[in-house]
Amino acid sequence: MAPVRQEAQLGTVTPWAPVAGHVDAASPSWLERLRVGRWAPPLVVLILALVLWEVVVDLTNTPSYLIAKPTEMFSATANNFHLLMTQMWPTLYEVVLGFACSVAIALPIAIFIVYSRAAGRAVYPLVVASQVVPKVAIAPVFVILLGTGLFPKLILAFLIAFFPIVINTVTGLQGVDPEMLEMVRSMGAGKTRAFAKVRFPAALPSIFAGLKIAMTLAVVGAVVAEFVGASKGLGYSLLVAQGNVDTALVYADLLVMTVMGLVLYAILEIVEAILLRGRRASAAEASSHYSM
Amino acid sequence: MGIRSVNAVSSNAAAEAPPVSKPASGGLPVRLRNVAKAYRVGPRWLPAVQEVDIDIPPGEFVSIVGPSGCGKSTLLKIVAGLIPPTGGEVEVDGRKVTGPTIEAGVVFQRDLLLEWRTALENVLLQAEIRRQPVRNHEQHARELLASVALEGFEDAMPHQLSGGMRQRVAICRALLHDPPLLLMDEPFGAVDAITRDQLNLDLRNLCNRLGSTVLFITHSITEAVFLSDRVVVMTPRPAVVASITEIDLPATRPLSIREEPAFGAYVREIRETFEKLGVLGGSEPPAVREMRAASGRDSGEQGTERGAPWRRSGKKRS
Numbered sequence: 001m002a003p004v005r006q007e008a009q010l011g012t013v014t015p016w017a018p019v020a021g022h023v024d025a026a027s028p029s030w031l032e033r034l035r036v037g038r039w040a041p042p043l044v045v046l047i048l049a050l051v052l053w054e055v056v057v058d059l060t061n062t063p064s065y066l067i068a069k070p071t072e073m074f075s076a077t078a079n080n081f082h083l084l085m086t087q088m089w090p091t092l093y094e095v096v097l098g099f100a101c102s103v104a105i106a107l108p109i110a111i112f113i114v115y116s117r118a119a120g121r122a123v124y125p126l127v128v129a130s131q132v133v134p135k136v137a138i139a140p141v142f143v144i145l146l147g148t149g150l151f152p153k154l155i156l157a158f159l160i161a162f163f164p165i166v167i168n169t170v171t172g173l174q175g176v177d178p179e180m181l182e183m184v185r186s187m188g189a190g191k192t193r194a195f196a197k198v199r200f201p202a203a204l205p206s207i208f209a210g211l212k213i214a215m216t217l218a219v220v221g222a223v224v225a226e227f228v229g230a231s232k233g234l235g236y237s238l239l240v241a242q243g244n245v246d247t248a249l250v251y252a253d254l255l256v257m258t259v260m261g262l263v264l265y266a267i268l269e270i271v272e273a274i275l276l277r278g279r280r281a282s283a284a285e286a287s288s289h290y291s292m
Numbered sequence: 293m294g295i296r297s298v299n300a301v302s303s304n305a306a307a308e309a310p311p312v313s314k315p316a317s318g319g320l321p322v323r324l325r326n327v328a329k330a331y332r333v334g335p336r337w338l339p340a341v342q343e344v345d346i347d348i349p350p351g352e353f354v355s356i357v358g359p360s361g362c363g364k365s366t367l368l369k370i371v372a373g374l375i376p377p378t379g380g381e382v383e384v385d386g387r388k389v390t391g392p393t394i395e396a397g398v399v400f401q402r403d404l405l406l407e408w409r410t411a412l413e414n415v416l417l418q419a420e421i422r423r424q425p426v427r428n429h430e431q432h433a434r435e436l437l438a439s440v441a442l443e444g445f446e447d448a449m450p451h452q453l454s455g456g457m458r459q460r461v462a463i464c465r466a467l468l469h470d471p472p473l474l475l476m477d478e479p480f481g482a483v484d485a486i487t488r489d490q491l492n493l494d495l496r497n498l499c500n501r502l503g504s505t506v507l508f509i510t511h512s513i514t515e516a517v518f519l520s521d522r523v524v525v526m527t528p529r530p531a532v533v534a535s536i537t538e539i540d541l542p543a544t545r546p547l548s549i550r551e552e553p554a555f556g557a558y559v560r561e562i563r564e565t566f567e568k569l570g571v572l573g574g575s576e577p578p579a580v581r582e583m584r585a586a587s588g589r590d591s592g593e594q595g596t597e598r599g600a601p602w603r604r605s606g607k608k609r610s
């Protein structure tokens with residue numbers, strides 16, 4: 001049998017003809033990245049837990065000043081809706097502003113730590129070690145120093161949200177494949193272009209892991225600062241309700257805080273889903289360093 | 293000297309080059325003089341490459357074959373200007389390489405695609421990094437992808453592509469700026485045999501068309517003979533040049549050329565060099581030391597494999 005002569009021509013032999021539908025099927029849109037299917041099971045469990053809570057409180061006849069039932073919590077929320085909303089705005093403001101400040105300061109510091117060997121050696125160990133300081137316990141210090149206005153809350157929210165962003169950003173930026181950087185260097189990229197085209201985008205999943213932790217912690221920071229000294233806000237409202245033995249309202253305050261935190265977290269998730277669209281899913285959750 | 297691809301460009305390009313390609317850019321001459329590289333491992337220096345002298349005229353396709361870990365990749369990165377040699381120097385187009393050789397298109401062992409970019413965007417990265425308007429290159433990028441049978445995959449994300457497809461995207465990226473010098477580091481190592489044959493065909497044709505100078509690292513003797521005008525054989529680490537074989541085959545090479553006697557003779561010649569080096573067959577490398585001693589002017593005086601020859605060039609530097 002004569003050997004088959006393959007004519008050497010570019011692109012004429014195509015054993016890799018595009019498979020119809022292959023690309024579309026595997027490509028996750030940003031909506032798919034949110035994975036609605038993942039939400040349903042925990043939602044069911046949550047509802048079951050609420051029902052169990054209601055039933056147990058009912059059966060044990062626990063007085064309502066000791067513990068509120070979910071129905072009481074929801075009705076207290078509805079009855080005091082206007083009050084809760086007016087108390088929510090200051091807290092929301094503190095959280096968002098504190099978070100924004102921590103992002104604005106933590107990202108440049110992380111970049112500085114990665115690019116400057118001196119900073120990496122001198123500053124980074126301190127940043128890591130300072131995580132041991134119970135930041136919530138610093139709240140009184142700031143109230144003494146700065147009074148009961150917006151500022152101490154801002155600072156505490158900032159301080160508590162700051163570290164996870166720095167640490168995750170540093171980890172992400174340092175984790176970039178060195179050969180990727182070599183590759184763009186061979187094309188003539190300097191540090192700036194290598195950062196913009198490779199290093200930063202490669203670190204994005206890790207940065208978002210840090211941002212999400214930071215967002216939940218910023219809520220903690222703002223509320224704790226309000227506990228220590230405030231004249232408005234959800235933390236303040238909660239303390240007042242506690243003083244009045246209005247247990248249902250305490251729970252309603254908690255519910256509003258939780259929902260507020262969830263919404264802020266969801267906004268971040270959506271931004272992340274949009275920015276990371278097309279990437280392999282689950283890479284985002286791979287590295288997250290929890291810190292408090 | 294074999295039939296060089298530069299000669300073939302005029303006849304080939306006019307006849308069969310698709311409207312795709314810009315006119316052949318011609319190649320750059322590359323000269324390696326006494327290139328040496330040693331790495332510091334703990335307290336001592338381990339030489340990776342020693343005393344390598346290779347002269348590549350413009351438009352020539354030169355392959356470097358050698359056992360794995362012999363320092364071939366190091367050599368390529370030195371030519372690419374990504375790592376500095378610890379001795380000797382490299383000249384590209386008559387100029388000494390001191391930083392990245394940005395005229396070159398570099399294909400690495402791994403495809404190094406950016407996971408967050410589509411195939412097309414990955415190819416266009418070359419233009420973006422060079423601060424050239426992406427719009428001017430998009431058509432060329434599409435044509436390059438089509439020329440390696442990736443038409444229809446322009447918008448696919450890297451994780452949706454197979455290993456061979458990814459590597460072809462990486463090759464297109466390296467070719468976007470019509471590089472007069474192509475540096476390829478075992479680009480087909482992770483690719484299955486059939487795809488590899490196809491990529492070899494494509495690459496040989498492409499080089500005939502562009503007339504670029506190519507430095508190609510591989511550990512496949514057949515691949516080296518099929519693609520190259522000259523094949524450089526390296527010894528095991530620390531690597532020196534063991535032999536240089538001229539491949540006198542026609543510029544246009546169908547896969548079937550591999551069954552021809554002349555092709556087989558070249559393969560045998562190179563294989564026998566490896567056997568002499570002890571890389572294939574035997575256990576002890578009897579000829580390695582001799583060759584190293586012969587290639588370096590006065591190296592290997594102690595008979596110890598590491599240290600001595602390089603320490604000398606270190607002194608020269610300081």
